[in-house]
Amino acid sequence: MMTAKDMTRTDLFAGIDEKGVNMLLGCLHAREKHFQKNDIIALEDDQIRFVGLVLDGTVNMVKEDIWGDETLLSFISRGEVFGETFALQKNTNSYVTFMAGEETNVLFMPANDIIHSCPDGCNCHAQITTNMFNILGKKGVMLMEKIEVSSRSSLREKILSYLSILVQKQGRRTVQSPLNRTRMADYLGVNRSAMTRELATMKREGIIDFDKNEYTVYAEEMEA
Amino acid sequence: MMTAKDMTRTDLFAGIDEKGVNMLLGCLHAREKHFQKNDIIALEDDQIRFVGLVLDGTVNMVKEDIWGDETLLSFISRGEVFGETFALQKNTNSYVTFMAGEETNVLFMPANDIIHSCPDGCNCHAQITTNMFNILGKKGVMLMEKIEVSSRSSLREKILSYLSILVQKQGRRTVQSPLNRTRMADYLGVNRSAMTRELATMKREGIIDFDKNEYTVYAEEMEA
DNA sequence: CCATGCTTGTTGCAATGGCAACACACTTTC
């Protein structure tokens, strides 16, 4: 379970204290629901759109194409929000499906209550709006990073662009990758063994060095 | 130039009338600036972050890696908003750079004024907030579409996934592609001639049919 | 201790797909 105190540590309720959270939960008409693994989580209910906060478990975001094949686009963990991209829009042909990845508890909040300040003018509400913008911004950046990486044509470019982002974020030429080989290959959308092979080649050529999940990028030329 | 009336037709000012727009422009402390081609457009000014509305011209969103190489991530046209993903966040290491693609006029509005209702409680302000959520949602969907497509491994899968999205959007098996061959290859991140080759193969195999920018997808099996 | 599972590195093989070069059609401009 997730206590109000736990919630103050989520991005959605950031900057709001325990008391404020408890007040907001009522003000936002928050409702908790329980799901079994592989249950489909609907974000719409009688025309009202919801944003979900994962209280426990994991939610998988999957996309089905017209042949019925599913792709896992991303997953949402405890304390994270999902559905915001779709719920806050008018025109939503529900682009993706959300499924419980395990036994999961979700707190639903009507999108409208999040967007619009409540009539009582509770002042925590402004904070929620700010937080929502933050969350949307963060997600946007994550998506752009993924695009930057996967839109490169060669395997080597993908690796370098992934490492380049890490270097920019961590501010050092030696970086820790949060992803292990297998997951990294998955993220880059390439074959794992091909990636390992290319990494070895790049190491041999002196372009990069690595050990476990620590990588060092040797950039000869810094200026364009 | 862009009149207040033109602005009512943008996503940012959707649902607001001419009078409201004029009022908001003051209320939002909007400021217009002019740029020459290739000028760098800063979104920060003394710690204050801005959202930009393109009044005329084009703004290119480019990303520079640690070797100084630039990639064009997307471009923003007249009437569209940019910077919202970054401006509305706290933690912004300005992930990308915006450049004028030609002679361009931009209307800047401080992000804070957009997020927070003005003290006078002008009622158009709520609409702007709603609109911003809409814009962020739309952009999120666009980014996810691009990821879905470019994360496929084979050229054929990329094409099919691109077409699948069009089919889902247009609700018919025969769809119009907004992109011509060259741009489509660019969007999919593949070589144009390779794509033409694969399209021809798929046509020969009876999987799809196409003429100019109209494509028909023959899906034998609809159910998983 | 062994068994099992997970991650990583390696390598041969085959094919996918990038590249370059070219031909053709169509449009715009002078």
Added chain:
DNA sequence: GAAAGTGTGTTGCCATTGCAACAAGCATGG
């Protein structure tokens, strides 16, 4: 009407990279 620009289809070549199979390392658990 020539010339230049742009979008498109085709094809040969071969580097890149996906795939499969295997070995080794390391943790977990009985």
